Amino acid sequence: MPYLTIKAHLRGTPERFTILRDAMLSATKVYNGLIFHLRQEYQQHGKVCYSASHLNRIARQLPRHKELYSDVVDTTRQEVRWAFQAFFQKRKHDKQARPPGFRKKTRLSPLRYSHPNNGSIKVIHKRGMTYLRISLGTTRKDGVRRLVFRLHTRPNVDLSQLKNVQIIYDTHTRDFQARLVVEVDVPDKSGEATVGVDIGEDWLIAADFCDGSRYLVCGRLLKATRRYWQKVRAKVKPPSQDHPMMSRRYRQIARKEARQITHALHIASRRFVDVCADKGVGTIILGDLTGIRQRIAYGTRMNQRLHAWPYARLRAMIEYKATLLGIKVKVVCEKYTSQTCPQCGIRKKSNRKHRGWYSCCCGFEGQADLVGAFNIHQKVSGIPSSGRSARPVVLVFDHHTVHEATSSREAA
DSSP, X not given: OXXXXXXXXXXXXXXXHHHHHHHHHHHHHHHHHHHHHHHHHHHHHSOOOOOHHHHHHHHHHSTTGGGSOHHHHHHHHHHXXXXXXXXHHHHTTOTTOOOOOOOOTTOOOOEEEOOGGGTSEEEEEETTEEEEEEEOOTTOTTOOOEEEEEEEOOSSOOOTTEEEEEEEEETTTTEEEEEEEEEOXXXXXXXXXXXXXXXXXXXXXXXXXXXXXXXXXXXXXXXXXXXXXXXXXXXXXXXXXXXXXXXXXXXXXXXXXXXXXXXXXXXXXXXXXXXXXXXXXXXXXEEEOTTHHHHXXXXXXXXXXXXXXXXXXXXXXXXXXHHHTTOEEEEEEOTTTTTBOTTTOOBOGGGBOGGGEEEOTTSOEEEHHHHHHHHHHHHHHOOOXXXXXXXXXXXXXXXXXXXXXXXXXXXX
């Protein structure tokens, strides 16, 4: 069963948030206390025992652990264990690697509840509103054992299959939020139709459906957004080795850019997955672009574009949106798919002409990204090619959705 993470804002009285803040500071104290003892062990013996029983013995000696629910202490202990595992893994290749560091004393560490069935968290529906009750330590000095907050989230959210909750403090918005992980029931999609997808930069999504239809989603809006914010960022003093902290204006630019890019990716992925559902697609075949930034070096300007290319985020959005609709997603290697002719099978890099146009000596011509999508599609489905390509449906962005291009100039 797939899982979905739902973001919600917490609403309550200032007194409750004061208690919540104190509990999150206690989690920071417990984390730093565990790190301190393990660092001492490493300095004395050159090795560390980070088993659950050993960390529990250390945690029971810390004065603030009684102010937290046992579930929160266990998840904090697990964070310390992961930190030292990563350290020793890095130590194998880098002898200069340093043990995990401490968190700032003023940092509000997340409160993680991973076992909702034991009563640590509970969702309450009352008078058309949804409330979240979280448990705290049983021996707190103030005597508070539970806190209740109203959840402010999107409507029609089903929290009946809640699996875990994470309470965090967003330093950007200065707001307390909850990350609710719920198990989702998905419909049984047994469709036999398939679609091959090539994720690109100029053309964000190039899709080849088994019924012969083809879709292109223009990615020029994302490129324009990136270029605009790069020009704005160039007028602001960037972080340096002497001043590694980003300025408030620099962080503001990064947040605005991220929000706009994320919004556009959600629009594109949602429209594409809805089209797949309407066509009865049961399997989406994606090309694997993992490590493309390390494999390709085109110079400073092109490398900057490649590193700003959000292909992994788009792939993740397509995967989870398709999974919620019961559509399977397969990832295959896309090596040489945009250089191979679908008609004669000749692989030649020079067949890719100007502006992404593909032309082969056998007479086949077509859009290069659609050629890649067809070859990706053929790897799994085995669909034979006649060498003909249907006129693609070109989708372009506006402010809130994507729509079919009404002219060739708009598509370009």
